[in-house]
Amino acid sequence: MAEYDSSDRDDSHESYESYESYDRRDRYDRYDRWDIKKLRILRTLREYGTVTATAEALVLTPSAVSQQLTNLAKQLGVPLLEASGRRVRLTGAAELVLRHAEAVFEQLERADAELTAYVQGEVGEVRVGAFSTAVPALVVPAVRALGEAHPGITVQVREAEAAQAYELLGAGSVDLALSLAAQAPSAADPRFTRVPLLADPLDLALPRAHPLASAPAVRLADFAAEPWIFGGSGPWSEITRAACEAAGFSPHQGHSAAGWTAILAMVEAGMGVALVPRMASVRRDGVVMRELAADRPHRHVVAAVRRGSEDAPAVRHVLEALRDAAARPAAV
Known part of the structure; x- marks a missing residue:
């Protein structure tokens, strides 16, 4: 068996191996800089707009959020944030990063789902x-x-x-x-x-003594002059206004309430009328629920x-x- 002599070493081969090893390590370093945890923090900051709100959402300290984002910017080699008054705004580079990161988050969810199915x-x-x-x-x-x-x-x-x-x-x-x-x-x-x-239909709540409570059919426009009862803001206010405006009038808000118990108590007392989602299944003895077959409002x-x-x-x-x-x- 021939002995190995260091003088027989192929230096060009060693040089090739060293370069390939370096290139492989460089590739891995590039992959490592796409840190999922830090990308999730950046994604949450885009949603909440401030470091403080982001920290609260992720149960972290504001300093930890800032540090992680600073480190991510260094890892990626691009600025991710810029000041915008008392808030921060994502740079174009950050938006580009997140556009690609969303596909990664989706694939990780699918991987987790498949792994869970495999195990459980x-x-x-x-x-x-x-x-x-x-x-x-x-x-x-x-x-x-x-x-x-x-x-x-x-x-x-x-x-x-x-x-x-x-x-x-x-x-x-x-x-x-x-x-x-x-x-x-x-x-x-x-x-x-x-x-x-x-699609959840909206019914009209009327006091039992209302002249139209027993009418063969009712339309929203029949109640354009009535006081309406709905919340002062939020989705139910928007839904009520949109339904009435689609029927050709802007509702006069006679009273403001958010809970169905309060709303129906006022309707029963003759203080106004209200739209009520059928899915809510709320009823009161002195209140009549009428279907709005012609208007068909829904949520x-x-x-x-x-x-x-x-x-x-x-x-x-x-x-x-x-x-x-x-x-x-x-x-x-």
């Missing part, structure tokens, strides 16, 4: 954030049906209005959010997948999940159960 099968917990009237009308029937069809899936419910529900969804604190479509992020938002559930209810997570078996089954609950007549 059709077993797991799904955390649902839902607005108040959706809980008894949609969530409870869906959970009941899931208990029979898929006993390995558990659902944890958290009552939350739309703004909070989407904050929780984006932060990973819930897996599914239910809201009105008017309050949901745009369908073009790359963070979420939206699933339409139902749209949607579900949303983090884009990619809809592939998880447990999430998929919960969405299916919600669709089934929405399709039943009792839901509307």
Whole structure:
């Protein structure tokens, strides 16, 4: 057997190996700079607009958020933030980074869903954030049906209005959010997948003694001169105004209230009329609910999940159960 002599070493080969090793290491360094945790912080800052709000959403300190974003800018080699008054604004480079990062976040959600399915099968917990009237009308029937069809899936419910529900969804604190479509992020938002559930009809609440309470049919325009009862701001105010304006008039707000108990108590007392979602299933002895067959006002209810997570078996089954609950007549 021939002995190895250092003088036989091929220096050009060593040089090639060293270059390839360096090139491979450089490639890995370039991959490492795309730090998922830091990218998520940048993404959250785009949503909230301030370091303080971002820190609160992610349960971090403002200094930790600032440090992570500074480090990310150094890793990527581009400025990510610029001052805009008392807030910060993302640079064009930051927007470019996030445009590509959204595809990564979506693929990670799909990978997590597939891995969960591989390990657990059709077993797991799904955390649902839902607005108040959706809980008894949609969530409870869906959970009941899931208990029979898929006993390995558990659902944890958290009552939350739309703004909070989407904050929780984006932060990973819930897996599914239910809201009105008017309050949901745009369908073009790359963070979420939206699933339409139902169009919830709006009925007219009248005092039982109202002259039109027993009329063969009623139209919104018949009540253009009436005082209306709805919230001072927010989605229900917008929905009421939009429905009335579509019928040809601007409603006079006689009283302001947000809760159905207060609204129907005032209607019963003859203080005004109100639009009430059929899904709310609220009734009061002195109040008559009239269907508006000619106008057909309604509100749209949607579900949303983090884009990619809809592939998880447990999430998929919960969405299916919600669709089934929405399709039943009792839901509307």
